[in-house]
Amino acid sequence: MNAAPADQIRLLDLQALDSRIDQLAHRKATLPEHAEIQQRGTDLTELRSLTVAAETQLSDTKRELVKAEQDVDQVSTRAARNKQRMDSGAVNSAKDLANLQHEIGALAKRQSDLEDIVLEIMERLESAQTRVVEMTARRDDAAHSTAEAESRRDAAVAEIDAEVVKVTRERETVAAVIPEDLMKLYSKLRQTQNGVGAARLFQRRCEGCRVELAITDLREVRAAAPDTVVRCENCSRILIRTADSGL
Incomplete structure (x- = not known):
């Protein structure tokens, strides 16, 4: 030739x-932001799952607390009703009065136990709330970091693409005369x-x-x-x- x-x-x-x-x-395909975004995306997915789990735990604990408080209210109401009966003098039988007093004592013990349960649940509720706040903050921070990395990647890609367009035009000019x-x-x-x-x-x-x-x-x-x-x-x-x- x-x-x-x-x-x-x-x-x-x-x-x-x-x-x-x-x-x-090659530079476009191997931008460090690609690996960073992939890793941050993996972290963000995990943090989102952990946040949902924390929120679910908080919701379950709130329901548990409501149920425990209702149990306390029921026992308290029943104890108050029995005490009112006893104080009213409506119970004349010594045996019935003894049974009523025994029940009032049992209800007082039951109420005390339930109140302890309420306190324990409230402690877990506080811990669950703290966990939700923590995981939400970490999730939002990861989302922000991911968005920043994507922005840096997009800027780098745009810069590379602009140079490719420029070099390609130069190439076309040279190739046209060969x-x-x-x-x-x-x-x-x-x-x-x-x-x-x-x-x-x-x-x-x-x-x-x-x-x-x-x-x-x-x-x-x-x-x-x-x-x-x-x-x-x-x-x-x-x-x-x-x-x-x-x-």
């Missing part, structure tokens, strides 16, 4: 632009050679594979006409000859 030396030199400009686009794509057959070969080689289709021959070394050309290969390159498209024998990339090629 033949191509004007100027067109071959333009391949180096095109390669530089393509490499820059590849670098930007012969079609040379472009096809270059594009094919880029696909098979890790994104590098053309490399400068610098001081007898291919800058694509970093291998110095053998003596016989150098002779062939020296003997090749300026418009001959030469290839590296080691990596097959297009070799671009310049004044620094060491030929």
